[in-house]
Amino acid sequence: MRRWSLLARFAGLPRLAQLLLLTQLAFNLGFYLVVPFLAVHLADDLAMAGWAVGIVLGARTFSQQGLFVVGGALADRFGTRPVVLAGCAVRVAGFVVLALAPTFPVVLAGAMLTGFAGALFSPAVEAALADEGTRLERHGTITRSELFGLFAICGELGAVTGPLLGAALLRVDFWLTCLVAAAAFTAILFGHHRLLPALPPRSFGEPILAGWGDVLRNRMFLAFALGYSAYLVSYNQLYLALPVELQRATGGQEALGWMFALASVLIVVCQLPLAAWARTRLGAARALPLGFGLLATAFVTVSATAPADPPPGVFALAPAIALVTFVTFGQMLAVPVAQDMVARLAGEQRLGSYFGFLSSAGGFAVLAGSTGVGALLDRARTPTPDAALPWIVLAMLPAVGGLLLWLVARRGPPPRHEDNDDP
Structure with a gap:
């Protein structure tokens, strides 16, 4: 059973692989701190109508899922590191806007910023993980599909922990939840600025x-x-x-x-x-x-x-x-x-x-x-x-x-x- 110990498998990986896995955990933790409670905040605290809540949630989803293809192309053109750092910065800005937003247009802007941030860094991190998985598989450390399995586990840990922490913070106020999430992504930003290597882009000089x-x-x-x-x-x-x-x-x-x-x-x-x-x-x-x-x-x-x-x-x-x-x-x-x-x-x-x-x-x-x-x-x-x-x-x-x-x-x-x- 030791073979399948999550901590043992994680500890046996090089620093870059560990960073990418912890990135997924931290991203999901910060994301699920806020997003599961956004609809309640809009309806109860800001007294928004159902159609307005639907627009905000739909715009947030589209600005992430619909624009993943943009973030992926930017990662190929400019490299993983700058796109991941930009995504962290944009998500910090989005959470701060959501924390302070008093009106529908400002809330909509904050929600779209948080979504576009995910569209920036998620494809970049997945591409970097695939590259690292290829290298580790070549050296017999771990297969690439197993590395993606660890990636899924780390994401799930963040998705479980985030709502629990968010529910506790929500007892104070929604703005505190947003600011804690912004602080978490600020820490992620500085951590990646220090630790994420500046790998050469895959398609430097080519049109996006x-x-x-x-x-x-x-x-x-x-x-x-x-x-x-x-x-x-x-x-x-x-x-x-x-x-x-x-x-x-x-x-x-x-x-x-x-x-x-x-x-x-x-x-x-x-x-x-x-x-x-x-x-x-x-x-x-x-x-x-x-x-x-x-x-x-x-x-x-x-x-x-x-x-x-x-x-x-x-x-x-x-x-x-x-x-x-x-x-x-x-x-x-x-x-x-x-x-x-x-x-x-x-x-x-x-x-x-x-x-x-x-x-x-x-x-x-x-x-x-x-x-x-x-x-x-x-x-x-x-x-x-x-x-x-x-x-x-x-x-x-x-x-x-x-x-x-x-x-x-x-x-x-x-x-x-x-x-x-x-x-």
Whole structure:
């Protein structure tokens, strides 16, 4: 079991890898300090109407997910270090604006600044991690997919810790929460200014749009991005569809926090061994469809019980627990392998542009998918014969996406010598 000790694996990595992993933890901690409580602050403290709250939250999401492709291209053009530092500075500014904002336009500006900050540094950090993973894998320290597994664990630790700290600070006031988050990102900014090496940019001297052109000409990667987007739509159902299932099964959403806690525990405990197993025993051609098959199974399980009256007591939570468990295991199995495959499909070049495009494509897919699924989910709120329909539609998305990724993995670039992608 020592082999899979998180601390032991982390301690055995060089300083740059440790910095990138801690970056993800700190980013998520600072982000989740504020964003989960933003809607409550806007509605209760600033008395904003529902439409205004929706615009602010939607603009924040778009300014991050929609502009990832911009941040990735900037990272390729100017290098990881300046883009990460700029992203930290922009997020500090955004949190300060949110802390002091008295009116809707100022709040909107602060929310968009925090979103654009994520669009700047997230693709840059992922590209740097892919580069470092390649180097460490070459030296036999850790495989790149396992390093991405550690990255997911660190992000989850930050995502769990942030809301807990934010809820405690919110007892004082929302402005204090924002200022603490700003202070955290200021510390991150100075830490990266001191420790993050100034690596040469991948496409120095080239136009920024050159990376986008390379991505758009890579048909294999575009097919991969299309299939991978089904995962992001599926994972987003923990926020959209899971509350609907809990409402149907229990008449309330009191168990929602426990469901997210379950997902976090599974990721922290199981991510590393699953990533290693997928890498060494399965290979991309098996791990990707298997992971997406688990995503589809999650929704099929709920579809089987949705038309029936829920059983009494804690047994009513069984479909929701199955949903969270299968989605989380599907994510843990497929995502590190998929992130490793991004770099392979990119030919190890312009990784910022490729990771940025992948995130932006997923963001648009979530926006479109959530709109359609949201309309269908009204059928699943009560036990009726057609309550299974939304869950069947949701199951079809990762099933098709997994098939597409299987085809890409089979026909894509040849695997490195330690892969096992044979049928």
